[in-house]
Amino acid sequence: MSNAAAPTGWGVWTWPNLVTAIRLAGIPLFCYLLMATEYYWQAAAVLAIGGGTDWVDGQLARRLNQVSRLGRLLDPLVDRLYILTALLALTFMGLLPWLFTIAVLARETVLVSLVVLLRWYGYAPPQVHFLGKCATTVVFMSFPVLVVAGLGDDATTWAAPLGWALAWWGLGLYWLAAFVYLRQAGGLLRSGRARARAAA
Incomplete structure (x- = not known):
């Protein structure tokens, strides 16, 4: 819905927030695969999937009418964490x-x-x-x-x-x-x- 009302509750237990939480878990997994193992292709896949699916939780929230205050805070935060984590990790590894x-x-x-x-x-x-x-x-x-x-x-x-x-x-x-x-x-x-x- 394009004109969804502003969320009135935190709405912790929703499907969109579950997707966001799974994406958030991908950040430490990416760092581990990149810095502590030689599974570099897997690290690239985790990064691509975790960062590239930033639209999924937002689409779910609108389609399921589960827009929440927590989701509106977490979604952009996770997006920024992916960028900053990848940026610093790649710089530390000498790739940037x-x-x-x-x-x-x-x-x-x-x-x-x-x-x-x-x-x-x-x-x-x-x-x-x-x-x-x-x-x-x-x-x-x-x-x-x-x-x-x-x-x-x-x-x-x-x-x-x-x-x-x-x-x-x-x-x-x-x-x-x-x-x-x-x-x-x-x-x-x-x-x-x-x-x-x-x-x-």
Whole structure:
């Protein structure tokens, strides 16, 4: 339902929250497979499935009418944890350069600061933009491919160029989406100041 009412309860025991919990369990499993074993293809599969199914819990919540406050908190949190965990794990394993990692973390810092600023002035966070969703998807798609490229010798020839193409293209879209969010927030703050001056 596109116009679902805002959830009134935490709704812990729901099917969408179960899916989110299973996705959350995939994060430590991915780290274990990547850093403590040589099951690199399996690590890439866990990462791809856990991060690539971020739409499933949201679709279930809407279709089963099980939208909950807990789900709205957990779903984006798990998405961010997948990105940050994969980013730091791949950097630690030498599969991503620190320059790339710093660029992604700087973008996340900018957006967190933006949300805090908007909350300070009484505004909700900006609506998720289609460009932002695409950027996150492309950046995340690069991570399992880079795992295969860096640690799976038999797939390096095709995985490395594909992984880096996705990574740098996604990073560019990531920052472009950040500028869109900054522009949206700037418009909100300017309109708020204009209304305040008019009321005075």
